[in-house]
Amino acid sequence: MILRSVALEGCRCFRNRIEVGEFGDGINLLIGANESGKSTIVEAVARALFDRHGTSGRGIGNLQPWGTNLRPKISLELEVDDRRYQLEKRFVGGQESELSEWDGSGYQRFLTDDGADDFVRELMLGTAAGRGATKPEQWGLARTMWCLQRCQPSNDAVDGRVADRLREALGGTVVSAERGIIGEQIIDALGEHFTGGGKVKVNSPVGAIRDDLSAASKAFEDLQGRYSEADDHEAELARLEREFTRLQEELDKKGERQQELEREAERVRELRDDISRLREREEGQEAERDRLVKLLKQYDEAAAALKEAKDEQKKLTEALSEARVDLKAAERLHVDAGHAEKQADAAHRAAREALDLCRDLQKAHALLKERDALQTRIDKLQGHQGTLSGLERRRDERVWPSAEHVDQARKLATQEQVEQARLESVGVSVSVELLREQKVTFEGGQEPRSELGEAGETIEYRSGQEAVITIDGVACVRARSEAEETAAIAAEVEKLMAALHDLLARFDVEDTEALARLEAEGASIAGEIRDLKREIRSLAGEDKDLSGVQQHLIRINNDLTSLARKLELPEEQLSEREPGDEEALTDAEKAASKRHDEAVDTRKKGEEAKDDAIQQERKINDELTDADINAEGAQSTLKTVLQGVSCIDRDGLKRLGEEAGKQLTALREQIAGQERELPDELSDPAAQLKTTKQAIDSLSGEKEDIVKRQAVLNDKLKKAQAEDLFAQMQAAEEEVDSLKAALGNAVRDAVSTRLLAGIYQTRRESAAKPFGDLEEKFNRILQAVIGKPRSVKIASDFSMEGFSEPGGNGGAELREIDQLSSGAREQIELIHRLSLGEVYAEEFGRQMLVLDDVLVHTDPARHDQMLEILKRSAGTLQIFILTSRPQFYRGVTERACEFDIAALAE
Secondary structure, eight states, X not given: OEEEEEEEESBTTBOSOEEEEOOOXXXXXXXXXXXXXHHHHHHHHHHHHHSOTTOOSHHHHTTSOTTOOOOOEEEEEEEETTEEEEEEEEOSSSOEEEEEEEOSSSEEEEXXXXXXXXXXXXXTTOOOOSSSSOXXXXXXXXXXXXXXXXXXOOSOOOOHHHHHHHHHHTTOOOGGGTOHHHHHHHHHHHHHHXXXXXXXXXXXXXXXXXXXXXXXXHXXXXXXXXXXXXXXXXXXXXXXXXXXXHHHHHHHHHHHHHHHHHHHHHHHHHHHHHHHHHHHHHHHHHHHHHHHHHHHHHHHHHHHHHHHHHHHHHXXXXXXXXXXXXXXXXXXXXXXXXXXXXXXXXXXXXXXXXXXXXXXXXXXXXXXXXXXXHHHHHXXXXXHHHHHHHHHXXXXXXXXXXXXXXXXXXXXXXXXXXXXXXXXXXXXXXXXXXXXXXXXXXXXXXXXXEEEEOTTOEEEEEESSEEEEEETTTEEEXXXXXXXXXXXXXXXXXXXXXXXXXXXXXXXXXXXXXXHHHHHHHXXXXXXXXXXXXXXXXXXXXXXXXXXXXXXXXXXXXXHHHHHHHHTOOGGGTTTSOOOOHHHHHHHHHHHHHHHHHHHHHHHHHHHHHHHHHHHHHHHHHHHHHHHHHHHHHHHHHHHHHHXXXXXXXXXXXXXXXXXXXXXXXXXXXXXXXXXXXXXXXXXXXXXXXXXXXXXXXXXXXXXXXXXXXXXXXXXXXXXXXXXXXXXXXXXXXXXXXXXXXXHHHHHHHHHHHHHHHHHHHHHHHTSOOOHHHHHHHHHHHHHHHOSOOEEEEOTTSOEEEEEOBXXXXXXXXXXXXXXXXXXXXXXXXXXXXXXHHHHHHHHOOEEEEEESOOTTOOHHHHHHHHHHHHHHTTTEEEEEEESOGGGGTTSSOGGGEEXXXXXXX
């Protein structure tokens, strides 16, 4: 069975619906960071495949999103032997399960509820849970082929049904096929007695009898206890009678003591009331004394404050007279400084105006000089501009060749000469020696030509392939070369001549030298144009061109006009007016400015001195006012204190305070005398009376408890006599003996059944074919990964017994898998799953293999080898790899089979 798609809703981090798929037949990558939900998807698939839809409890509750009551909903699309199913399950409230089958046009309901649960679980060879959610050891194929973080399977024996299928796939004898009715009965009988873990079942015959025996033994022990308890009740009644008599005697003595203590307590209470009244008088007298002492202190503080205020008034009056004298002096200095500042300001303005006039005239002279220079530059620029226009017109009148054109023409001429020479070397060469003056005509090769030669002159002619020589009135001679390349060379010569002719005609010249002269002339004109432009740019400077220089001149004229208007002079007189000595005027302006600044500083200091004198006068006035107020307040306080106690002076107030102190002392001595008559804490009759009353209450309570206890014990004795406990105890003892005998028989039956099942299991395991093919497959893959001759031994239950490496004496010692490193262990465990999965799938069709973050301890080289093994196994298995590091599995599958969980959940 393989998985095509999965949809979840209300499952842990997936509150909203998420759909993942369609999954491929081979390797599928589920990619996501930690806590993104990869493991949740696989666990939800397991819950849908193996758990009943009505399952509740912690296993299913853990699927719900944290802090919610959402119902987990899971939908799977499965494929089994070319048949496609859809399983939909809902857990927690309104549970339901529905399995539909694809009929070519859509899904049609196939099974529902328990029927759907059992059908799907059987496909995976799983086992239903007794109650609650299933555990990984009940997941059949998934227990062997799934590697999950939350339920990592150990190297235990493969589930029995899966092991039978594997043995069948390996060609071994499947015991379940031959055990028949007897084998089934043995297994059923063993199941009646023991759990899968080998423990005695609660509801087995042994368990039931053991429970009955335990109940009977407990009943017998209870009867024994009740019989002994009745004997104890009789002894307890006699003891309670004696205790009741003793309590009554003690209670009478406590009553007499109570009366004595009540009389003594009344006397002490009256004494304490007298002391309390004296305490109240003491508090009032103490308050009066404290009030008079406080008033005396207040009087002394007010008298001292009055003296201090009068001294301060005298001192401030003298300071105020001095401050007024200082204020008048400061006002006179401030007026004098103001006059000096005005004079210095006038002198500074005059010096500044003279300096500004000097600088304006200097600026005017500089502008006049700059205007003359600009006019000269404009004249030169206009001349250069005219020359440049003439050169540009000459340049634009025709097309000028470049140096490249000249080089091209010369190359063509050279190539023509070379080819012409080649033509002549293989063509016709004619030499005509004239015996008399004669006209000779040549045709066939070069340009046809006619020459009139004298006697004894020799005329030569060369042709590529054929030459025709005509001597007027004498002969016509035809010469021909038989060389094969002559025609090709002649065609190349004509082609080169045509290209050269076209190039020369483009520039209207006759030969290459004329073309070179024309190119030199064009280059010379271009150079002159460049030089003139450079000269124009240099003359224009920052103004860039003639137009810029002319604009500059306009600005200069505008500035001169503005200056002439400012100075109120005609422009023609600007050059005649001398500016004066700017340095001397500058020094004079600085000196005047300095004198003005000094006068300002003097005036400011005088103003500050005046303000300080005013502030000082105000401050002294305020302080004098405060002193007057303080003096009046102190005087008022003295009058108020004396009037409050009806005294005329301080001595009278002091005498009143001393008298109040004497009265307080006498009252305290009286209180102390009465307190000495009070009893101490240990002999206080009130405390003793309270203790006595509590003791009487306790004794009375104990008497009541004894009476109640006696009544209860009498009732129990009456019931025990009515029940005949001795007879019941004998019957219970006989029942216990009978159950012990029955338990012995049941234990023998259970042990016999276990022994028979052990014999059957041994027979079942011994019937399997040796696992040579599986071990060979396993070890071939293992050695390809680790590069060592290491072998793993597979046990009959398909677990790994251990591994071996070649020893020193030609043997090999079997060692435990746990002795290997973490990386080697995870590689071996993965190869173990792949080997078992391939064996199963080759016989029973493609199956799911789930790997949740495997190969985390594997080094890069072995990791690459393991990826190749996974790709090979994908030919028979549907593999799901859950990873947070997709770069470790890059290229292991197609892009369509990579599923980003976070992106799908958005």
